[in-house]
Amino acid sequence: MKRSLRRIIAAVSAAITILICFSLTSCNDNPDNEPRLYIDDYFSWAPGNYEDTIEDAQNLPYKKLERMGYKNISQVAGTHGDYVWVKAEFTLPEELKNDDLSMVVPYLHFAEELYLNGYYIDDYGVMGEGPDSPGIQEAGYGAHLFDFPESFLNQDGVNVIHIKIFALGAASITDGVFVGKRQDCWKTSDNQTFYRTRVYVFFEGGMLICGIFFLMLYFAFKRERSYLRFAILNILSIIFFSNFFVNDVPWVGFHGGFPFVLFFKFAKCICFFALEAEFALFVLDYLHVKANLIDTIIRAATFIVNSAVVILAPDYHTLMRLTYPVLVIAAYNFISPIVITAIHCRKKSPVWKEARFLGLSLLPLLITIFIDFALKTFAMDIKHMYYSAIGWMLFIIILFIYFSVKYNGIAGRLEYLNKKLEFEIKAQTEKLVDVNKKLENDQKAAQQDMEMAAIVQKKFFHAPDHELNNWDFSVIYKPRSIVSGDLFNFYHEGPVLNGISLFDASGHGVAASLVTMLAENIIQQTYRESLESGANLADTLSVINSRFITAKEGIDNYLTGILLSTKENEDGSCLMTLSNAGHPYPLLYSAANQTVEEILPDVGSPFSGPVGLRGFDITYSQVETELHSGDIVLLYTDGLTEIANEAQQQFGLQAVIETLRNNGNKSSKEIMELLMKRVDTFCAGSPHKDDISVIILKRA
Known part of the structure; x- marks a missing residue:
């Protein structure tokens, strides 16, 4: 088992190293030094409304947008669903003239539509007619790519970009906005979108495999309810992670008939509460610890209260305002099992080995949660992926490796026993030959007994x-x-x-x-x-x-x-x-x-x-x-x-x-x-x- 733990520690170290490499790679998104025009410092903003057209936007009084980053639009326009216009003016450098160009916005929330020199270019998300509109849909976590045809661009004069933003929730336009060659912009947009959204599809595949694996283990060893709990955790995680690429899900929002807000409630909110509750049950079952009545009531109450609050929330804006209160309440279902694990790490506990292994498995998750908290809360950085998702995947992979090593050890011991028994079986073969004749006689007797049993059965x-x-x-x-x-x-x-x-x-x-x-x-x-x-x-x-x-x-x-x-x-x-x-x-x-x-x-x-x-x-x-x-x-x-x-x-x-x-x-x-x-x-x-x-x- 010590060798197994060393292997698992090595796997965790390798995974964290890969995570760091991913982060460092994503920091340099222009390795080929393609010509770019960064326009972060040229943005200004003005309040608008739903009926505004591009002609209206051109006559609004704009003010300098002091900060490009997470929640900057919500700071100037509020969170309840107003419409804001942002404008940026730029002239093309020589190396970008006379060519089709594109513009990359690393992150923009909640939804927007963009115009270049009065021409409509593209939009992301669905604004609807306001925060109460049932058809609204956020633009997602991916980078926003806008193609600028050469004919739309002023090669020697000033180019003006107008973006109409639906300022709902944590409305933002981050730094790193640039205009460049199409191939460069497409590549950069694809890279950013992959790491922030589509990479989670690979996580979903891994969780699907782990879910099936642990479900099979549960059916083979039904006394180990922790296998079933972990399988359910993976299934819930698949649903929850779909939020990161919701715009690619074919049956949600403008793709299908399932409203985005309803999907947000169940897949992101209620599913998250269910994940925490199921995580607590998994820890208890894995450690074979029986929860006391008060703990059970509190866990059930937090899940029920939070789910009811989310279901009854009338709109997206209300959900955003309720985020911090429900997260504080829901934290009990995540913190309490960690505390239980820490308590049982003492050698006096009969399950201290299991508790220490579980604590080791949770370490990557706790580290990445801290990283995400620091980035999103203090650094106000939304451009990086959610590293806690990787931490969660590492938690799953560690357990997967652990059980694989464990059963590989069992298979090794069985192989040794088989070799040892091979000689014994050979030695007993001669005795079996002598016994065979007796068995044949016994078989005849058994056949007669079977026929008698059949006669008796037919009488019944x-x-x-x-x-x-x-x-x-x-x-x-x-x-x-x-x-x-x-x-x-x-x-x-x-x-x-x-x-x-x-x-x-x-x-x-x-x-x-x-x-x-x-x-x-x-x-x-x-x-x-x-x-x-x-x-x-x-x-x-x-x-x-x-x-x-x-x-x-x-x-x-x-x-x-x-x-x-x-x-x-x-x-x-x-x-x-x-x-x-x-x-x-x-x-x-x-x-x-x-x-x-x-x-x-x-x-x-x-x-x-x-x-x-x-x-x-x-x-x-x-x-x-x-x-x-x-x-x-x-x-x-x-x-x-x-x-x-x-x-x-x-x-x-x-x-x-x-x-x-x-x-x-x-x-x-x-x-x-x-x-x-x-x-x-x-x-x-x-x-x-x-x-x-x-x-x-x-x-x-």
Whole structure:
């Protein structure tokens, strides 16, 4: 484990080095020394309004814009959505004359449209008609590139740039604005936009891989809930990081029908709160620390309060004003797990090693958060990327490497054991040869036992050997092997049918068949008790579920199935009641309409899951239907519809429906024969991979 930590420290150091290199590279955005005209010192501003045209802007009284940088426009115009014009005048140096040029604005917020010498050039973001307009959209974090055709430029005179800015929120126009050759401007704009927006797409790809990886780990080791927590963290991060390139997301704002402000609320605000809350849960689960009640209440309250405040905020301006209060409240969900980690770093703690590793993993994130805080708050620098995003990615990568190294060590130990066991296995081979003959004899005995078990099982599950009043029935029972995991029973008093049960145990072979023997005793006893007491089928299934869970103890198998009861009506029809426990829905053939439909639960009925799943709160429902003369009910296990041919195509439900609909006027036996003949033709000799049970009831 020490070697693993050293490797992780080396990986962190390398990642931080790369981060520094990225920063240094981005500082020099003109390595080829292309001719440029920087116009930062030439900007002035004047208040405007939504209706202003370029002609209006040319007559406004402009004042010097004292500072080019983060929030400079909001300082002179406010944050609530006024319109501001900024102007810059310049003359072209000789090296830029007589050519198509471009202009790069490293960062401009919230939205703008630009004019050169009275000509409209381009716009970024969507201004709308004011801060209350539902269609507004910010220009994003990328650099703004404006192409100036040679014909629009005054080669020897003064060129005037007018920019109409929608001053909403942290409205800014930063320094570093320059006019230059097109190729130089395009390259610079692409570089700046990549590092501030599109680089996060690569982060999203990495987080997607990590999310899938940890989700797979959770399914393999479900006791480690920290794997699930970390997978959710990655998924939430993917949503949150999409804010950095929102203008490239095809279904948001002017690209699609999802309003930008609504996206901002959920993807940037609520998703951020969820990230912090999930981060706290991840730390607690990773350290196997149980949170106290007060801490749990505070964490839940901060998430709920902040989310409610954001949802109820009427517009973007309100959201910006609420930024600092909600961040202060939300900080609890980030700070509290860090404090818990620090507390458990002491050697007295039983999880001090895990806590120190987690603290090491969080170190890059904490450092980059401090860097971002210093740049954005004190230096007022918005042109650099958010380094905390890299810190978060490093946190994810460190854990990814840690678990990879950990399981690589396990694989190494297994390889060593395999080599060591190879010699032992070779030494035991001779003994196994002698034992083989005994095993063959035992196998013959086991085969005889299996055949006896199959005989006993068939005694348990069989159809009545006499006719039933008002019913024409047929049953097919085809085990995949000698014994079966399907079980069924008819409940009748002489020729009077009271009900039927059909269940399917998970798994195959001997284990499933033994489960059916256990389950059939419970089902039969419970169902007969319900017939005597008049209990409904849904409650009966609940009792069966409880008794079966108790009886099977540590056995993992479960059952899907159907309970069916019948009650004769005075007019000769029959009231049939069904309760389904996660089983394929029965089919009902209506003789009057010559249609076949699945017997589905009523809309709004509770979810009905399988029988025997420990730890799940399952509520069963029931459905009633009337059967008339000629109506048919077909019950089946999934072995019928899932049986496959050589091309791995399944027989499917539609084939069963067609057979029943086209032959509804025939007897149950004839329908069963036609159905099984169609199954055999479809399979063309392919082996059955599951048990098949089918019951056909036709109302006489």
